[in-house]
Amino acid sequence: MQKFVITGGRPLIGDVNIAGAKNAVLKQMAAATLTAEPVTLRNVPKISDVTTLREVMGDIGFELRRPDGHALEIVAREAPWPFIPLEAALKIRASFILLGPMLARFGRVILPNPGGDKIGRRPVDFHVDAMERMGATIVHRNGYYFASAPPDGLRGAEVTFPVVSVMGTENAVMAATLARGTTVIDNAALEPEVDDLIVMLQSMGARIARTGERRIEVEGVDTLRGTEHRVLGDRLEAETFAIAAATTHGDVTLHGIEPAHLGAFLEVCERTGVVVETDAATATVRVRGDATRSYRPIDIRTDPWPGFATDYQAPLTVLLTQAEGVSNVHETIFEDRLDHVRHLRRMGANIEVVDERRARITGPTSLHGAEVEIADLRAGATLVLAALVASGTSVISGIEHVDRGYEQIEAKLVAIGARINRIEA
Ligand code: EPZ
Numbered sequence: 276m277q278k279f280v281i282t283g284g285r286p287l288i289g290d291v292n293i294a295g296a297k298n299a300v301l302k303q304m305a306a307a308t309l310t311a312e313p314v315t316l317r318n319v320p321k322i323s324d325v326t327t328l329r330e331v332m333g334d335i336g337f338e339l340r341r342p343d344g345h346a347l348e349i350v351a352r353e354a355p356w357p358f359i360p361l362e363a364a365l366k367i368r369a370s371f372i373l374l375g376p377m378l379a380r381f382g383r384v385i386l387p388n389p390g391g392d393k394i395g396r397r398p399v400d401f402h403v404d405a406m407e408r409m410g411a412t413i414v415h416r417n418g419y420y421f422a423s424a425p426p427d428g429l430r431g432a433e434v435t436f437p438v439v440s441v442m443g444t445e446n447a448v449m450a451a452t453l454a455r456g457t458t459v460i461d462n463a464a465l466e467p468e469v470d471d472l473i474v475m476l477q478s479m480g481a482r483i484a485r486t487g488e489r490r491i492e493v494e495g496v497d498t499l500r501g502t503e504h505r506v507l508g509d510r511l512e513a514e515t516f517a518i519a520a521a522t523t524h525g526d527v528t529l530h531g532i533e534p535a536h537l538g539a540f541l542e543v544c545e546r547t548g549v550v551v552e553t554d555a556a557t558a559t560v561r562v563r564g565d566a567t568r569s570y571r572p573i574d575i576r577t578d579p580w581p582g583f584a585t586d587y588q589a590p591l592t593v594l595l596t597q598a599e600g601v602s603n604v605h606e607t608i609f610e611d612r613l614d615h616v617r618h619l620r621r622m623g624a625n626i627e628v629v630d631e632r633r634a635r636i637t638g639p640t641s642l643h644g645a646e647v648e649i650a651d652l653r654a655g656a657t658l659v660l661a662a663l664v665a666s667g668t669s670v671i672s673g674i675e676h677v678d679r680g681y682e683q684i685e686a687k688l689v690a691i692g693a694r695i696n697r698i699e700a
Pocket of ligand 1: 297298299301369395396397398399400401402403438439440441442443584585586608609610652653680
């Protein structure tokens with residue numbers, strides 16, 4: 276088991292290359308199974324979620340290889356074992372994104388209900404409902420979904436999501452690309468990662484269009500072709516490093532991130548007083564903290580894109596502990612995503628948990644080092660950020676959660692002046 280040992284209190288200064296987005300590449304790996312032709316993904320992050328999904332797809336019978344550090348070649352000729360074991364799904368919920376493509380291309384798949392995780396119950400009923408509307412038969416038995424398509428394949432349908440679902444939208448879009456007829460998806464997600472998937476599918480010959488504010492129409496085709504696609508930069512990693520720069524009063528330039536993909540986070544920087552310069556032409560974002568003045572408190576509510584992303588919420592809390600006054604956070608997407616608060620309080624933060632979805636943060640407070648344990652990916656990044664601001668040394672365990680979504684986080688932090696070590700515990 277590994278831990279991070281971090282000594283905080285030093286301004287972070289320098290350049291960071293942002294990796295490809297976890298929440299895009301996992302779906303694009305699944306999309307590659309919609310064709311028998313080779314698919315090459317570029318800017319693929321070196322994160323454990325990619326490795327885990329690679330193993331899952333390899334076990335199904337697909338060929339996957341990494342020709343170089345940040346590329347992935349996938350050839351999904353056939354699927355002799357269309358089965359995803361529970362232990363794999365427990366490691367990576369996103370394996371459920373194989374439901375749509377496997378049903379559309381191979382007509383059957385057995386996969387477990389991935390169940391909830393640390394941030395909420397996370398049911399998959401919308402995904403199942405969408406597939407059933409397209410003609411699939413899905414039987415839930417012993418924790419597994421046994422899914423099969425009609426002999427002549429899925430058919431186009433009307434799908435409306437009760438609440439916006441990112442992976443629900445992505446599963447429905449991918450299933451619809453090979454369905455007979457047209458599928459209309461309403462209340463669809465608008466996240467940049469969904470658009471990046473659509474661009475990839477269109478380059479494979481899929482007929483997909485956004486035809487309304489939250490409407491996507493997909494006209495099914497018989498087959499899709501291979502492609503080469505570059506994964507967009509990870510806005511969640513970028514937000515994490517931006518917070519690190521701001522809270523340590525440093526000066527960091529992020530490379531490989533489309534400023535527009537940071538969305539509502541840029542507006543939050545403005546409201547709190549974090550100095551940000553963006554350059555879309557060079558895909559760079561420069562973030563500077565100013566030790567001479569304190570940050571302004573704000574009220575935040577998480578929402579689907581273009582609202583403030585739920586994945587930004589926990590890391591932003593660290594900045595708000597340094598703001599002059601009272602900030603309020605309202606988490607509307609997941610019912611249990613305030614776990615980081617108890618650890619931040621142990622580091623000296625003044626945070627009141629109002630209810631399971633609301634927290635009130637009073638600042639500024641001086642954070643101090645502590646021994647803390649990570650329970651999930653974004654809470655993990657949050658504790659690393661807090662340790663970088665804190666006086667003294669912190670020891671952080673459960674860092675395998677951070678490795679799921681951040682490529683070499685400690686190497687990138689050391690390169691901008693952080694005192695962080697990964698130790699074998
Ligand atoms: C994606 O999860 C991301 N994961 C999450 O990022 C992100 O937090 C989330 O979207 C919201 O932006 C990946 O892309 C791999 P949802 P997803 O379906 O698609 C409810 C990270 O840290 N719902 O948009 O699973 C659900 O419970 C992760 O990188 C149902 O009720 O999220 C939630 O309350 C964490 N039934 C809401 O919808 C369903 O069938 C939105 O969830 C599906 C969802």
